Amino acid sequence: MNRREFLIRSAGGLAAATTGRLASIAAAQQATGTKPVRLGVVGLGNRGTHLLRLALAVPGVQVKAVCDLNEDNINRAAEIVQKAQGSEPVRYSKAPDDYSAMVKRDDIDAVLIATPTKWHCPMAIEAMKAGKHVGSEVPAGFQLQELHDLVKTKEATGRRYMLLENYLYMRHIMTVWNMVRAGVFGEPYYAECAYLHDCRFMLFKQDGSLDWWGDWAANNFGSDYPTHAMGPVSKWMALNEGDRMEYCTSMMTSPRVLKQYAVKKYGADSPQGKIDCALGEFVSTQIHTVKGRVIRLDYDVNSPRPAVLPYMIQGTKGLYDSRHGVYVEEEGKGEKWDNLQKHQEQYDHAYWKRDAESAQKAGHGGGDFFAVRDFIEMVRQDREPWIDVYDAASWSVLYWCSRESIANRSKTVDVPDFTSGRWKDADWRADNHRPA
Amino acid sequence: MNRREFLIRSAGGLAAATTGRLASIAAAQQATGTKPVRLGVVGLGNRGTHLLRLALAVPGVQVKAVCDLNEDNINRAAEIVQKAQGSEPVRYSKAPDDYSAMVKRDDIDAVLIATPTKWHCPMAIEAMKAGKHVGSEVPAGFQLQELHDLVKTKEATGRRYMLLENYLYMRHIMTVWNMVRAGVFGEPYYAECAYLHDCRFMLFKQDGSLDWWGDWAANNFGSDYPTHAMGPVSKWMALNEGDRMEYCTSMMTSPRVLKQYAVKKYGADSPQGKIDCALGEFVSTQIHTVKGRVIRLDYDVNSPRPAVLPYMIQGTKGLYDSRHGVYVEEEGKGEKWDNLQKHQEQYDHAYWKRDAESAQKAGHGGGDFFAVRDFIEMVRQDREPWIDVYDAASWSVLYWCSRESIANRSKTVDVPDFTSGRWKDADWRADNHRPA
Structure with a gap:
């Protein structure tokens, strides 16, 4: 709990905060209202197209340009934009450096990136250097150096960067976040999270060649998709x-x-059958924090199994485990799990109370809706987001850390500190946006 | 799958095995029949008393001597024995070296050990040196050296040693064991197991002093109770x-x-309130095998939470997860969990088919019943048991390994090989007893 949250939670503090900082935030929102937000979108496959539609549905959004080397993708995107806003976006689809041309346009405020992962960092960096804010699909990047460069560029340019980590916004995740912040579980000290999802169908294109994801898995190994799992637990x-x-x-x-x-x-005897894949099935990463807390991050996209995305958090007073429910220690109550539903009304997040219907239509348990909306608001208000570049880099770097460890007989690997020590102050991000 | 199991499974092999080795085993059992098994029992607290009752219920068992320094314990035990077999056992309860006197008796074949853990190894070693077989409560021991000594003593004396790991015999565990051996899940490559059980109530005696277990937890840390979790997964x-x-x-x-x-x-301000406990709440251990398989062993006896003992095994064709059920990949079937019950009839273990009723009365999901019976049969047949000294030592040493790792920033720790390389032959224990 940081200072601002503490103030909000305590009765006296609520009044103080309302008349103070909260009021000024509300005023800022009022002032920006539905001020236009002008976007360029790059990467218009299935995922990018979905995000494009969601962005277009947010009042004030204008998509000025779209970029993708695939002609079908770019045509589909242009049509969607034309239909939604009555004007065609400019198309960037000819040469690999078309993206550079797009980010230099002076009629866009921000770039939304939904390309294959290896382009996330280079494109985000280029956009910020060109003065644009960035919303990036997950993860932020794969490599240690590019993540450092991402953070440095963000700091040097003063642009805003948000990771579009949609799982954070799912209803049960936000409910548990409220419960944790209300102290229901006491001090949290252990957490589990996992992405267990048989994605073998994504490895090969219809023509039998490796998709970008298959190519990656054939040549790399480690926990390379950590943010859906880590995001909720980190918050x-x-x-x-x-x-x-x-x-x-x-x-x-x-x-x-x-x-x-x-x-x-x-x-x-096929070329595919002869590939020796580098990525094993189950990748399990254990993380130790400075304060002696432990997080387990599991990852398996290859095993034959039903998808499960378990989340668990244990505190000094009880725990939430998505596979079992909620338990809070209570004299004479016995060892009984409650359904999370029992706490839903009391701890439902304001986002969901207000917009459950719109969110649920938008996919990924509503997460996409809020992630895109928060990104647009970040641009509109020119304000640091909830899921900032430091979260993005620290979650994403777990791929690099896990690879280093696996390659060296599970040796201990230091997790880089991208905040340059600022993490020590629980309140250093008090002025960031925080869903409320 | 080892050679013997392969033979049994293949159709032609079944006939061969039946007329061959299996027949000779059956003959051996026939020959020993209900030949008397004479026991000394040490450690007659709640657990030891429970095991004593179960042992007395096995035909042919005679309890000749009981040993415990607590007068109430020894009196209760003597009464139970008197009532069951019509004769008093000899009592060893006066001096710490009374145990040494008991194991020297020439009218006992084996010793059943149910003392606090720190005595398991020294007592087992002393019993074997005195020519007695041993059944030991779990774990086999805490320290690296004593586990090596245990194995060496067993080998030098030629006595039999069995770890009374009862969880292995639970019905669902044995059903899954049958499924694995029948190849239902393909080649197993990842497993999870855990002992998550709030045992804080066991730390202090009624007078407020630390119980032996509390004293241990106050001064030691690591995965110190690994066998209930590891046993099933190891098999x-x-x-x-x-x-x-x-x-x-x-x-x-x-x-x-x-x-x-x-x-x-x-x-x-109480003495208890001032204890700084060494054992943290959640201990998570990851184990890598020579063949690149991974096992996760979790342990938490301190956190406020309902007890859960999850087991999971993933193979190339599917998985069992006690929190979800069974999944076996099948064209067009989709990602649907089955209840284990659906497979119960087909894969129910012969032990349970024959003796479910007696087992269920005996506690710990029936495990105690079969564990004690297998121990008695080991003594009666003078034959290597299913859960032998090598399993016992390799599972128990995970406490020492985990402590070494935790104390050194989670460094990689080699797991000792107690078999002196014999593990490389999948069939080296083919003559051991194996529940069938």
Whole structure:
């Protein structure tokens, strides 16, 4: 809990905060109102197209330009924009450096990036250097150096950067966030999160060649998609605000299933059947914080299994485990799990109370709706977002950390501090936007 | 799968095995029949007393001697024995070296050990040196050296040693064991197991002093109760039979809850409230095998939470997860969990088919019944047990490994090989007893 939240929670503080900082924030929102937000969008595959539609639905948004080297993608996007706002966006689809041309336009405020991951960092950096704010799909990047560069560029340019981590906004995640902040579970000290989702169908294109994701998995290994899992847990534990991830270890099972999958699909003698995939099935990473708290981050996109996205947080008074429910210690109550639903009304987040209907239509448990809206508001208000570049870098770098550990017999790897020590002050981000 | 199991499973092999080795085993059992098994029992607290009753119920068992320094315990035990077999056992309860006197008796075949853990190894070693077989409560021991000594003594004396790991015999555990051996899940490569059980009530005696367990937790840390979790997973993965645990890392949350518990119960100024407990709440250990398989072993006996004992095993064709059920990949079936019950009839273990009723009466999900019976049969047949000294030592040493790792910033720790390399042969224990 940081100072601002403490103020808000305590009775006297609420009045003080309302007349003070909160009032000024409300005033700022009032002032910006539906001030136009002009976007360029890059990467218009399925995901980018979905985000494009959501962005266009936010009042005041104008999509000025779209960028994708695939002609079908760009045509589809242009049509969607034309239909929504009555004017065609400018198309950037000819040469690889078309993106550079787009970010130099002086009629866009921000760039929305939904390309394959390896372009996230370079494109975000280029956009900020060109004076544009950035909303980036997850993860922020793969490599240690590019994440450092991302943070440095953000700091040097003063632009805003938000990671579009949609899972953070799911209703049960935000409800538990409210419960944690209300002290229901006491001090949280242990958490689990995982992305367990059989994604083998994404490895090959219809023509049998490796998709960008398959190509990545064939040549790299580690926890390369950590933010859906880490985001919620990081916010529940208020990481980077008084505590931070200090070191981690990671373990991976040797690759077995992907080979078997390719052989079955294309035959043992096919080029696909001969690929020796670098990514094993199960990757388990354990993270230790400066304050002696532990987080487990699991990842498996290859095993034959139903998808499960478990989240768990244990505190000194009780726990939430998405596989079981809620337990809060109480004299004479016994060891009984409650359904989270029982706490839903009391701890439902204001976002959901106000906009559940619109959110639920938007996909990914409503997360996409709020993520895009917060991104637009970041641009409109020119204000640091909830999921800032420090969260983005510290969650995303877990891929690099896990790879280092796995490659070296699970040795301990230090998690970089992207905040330059500012994490020690629990309140250093008190002026950031925070969903309320 | 080892050679013997393969033979049994294949159609032709079944006939061969039946007329061959299986027949000879059956003959051996026939020959020993209900030959008397004469026991000395040490440690007659609640647990030891429970095991004593179960042992007395097995045909042919005679309890010749009982040993415990607590007078109430020894009197209760003597009464139980008198009532069951019509004759008093000899009591050893006066001096600490009374145990040495008991194991030297020439009218006992084996010793059943149910003392606090720190005595398990020394007592087992002394019993074997005195020519007695041993059944030991879990874990086998705490320290690296004593576990090595245990194995060496067992090998030098030729006596039999069985770890009474009851969880292995629970019905769902044995059903899944059958499913794994039948190849339902393909090749297993990842497993999870945990002992998550709020045991704070066990820390202090009624007079407010630390119980042996509380004293241990106050001064030691690590995964000190690993066998209930590891036993099932180890058998499912056939560890020590073609693969073995090679290295591990471990992480622990800093102690928070136990202090809080003692302060609440006895006050901040009480001696109890001033204890700084060494054992943190959540201990998570990751284990890597020689064949690139991974096991996660979790442990938490301090956190306020309902008890859960989750087990999970993932193979190349599907998985079992006690929190969700069973999934086996099948064309067009979709991502649907089945209840384990659906497979119960087909894969129910012979032990349970024959003796479910007696087992269920005996406690710990029936595990105690079969564990004690297998121990008695080990003695009666003078035959290596299913849960032998190598399993016992390799599971128990995970406490020492986890402590080493936690104390050194989660560094990688080699798991000792107690089999002197014999694990490489999947069949080296083919003559051991195996529940069938």
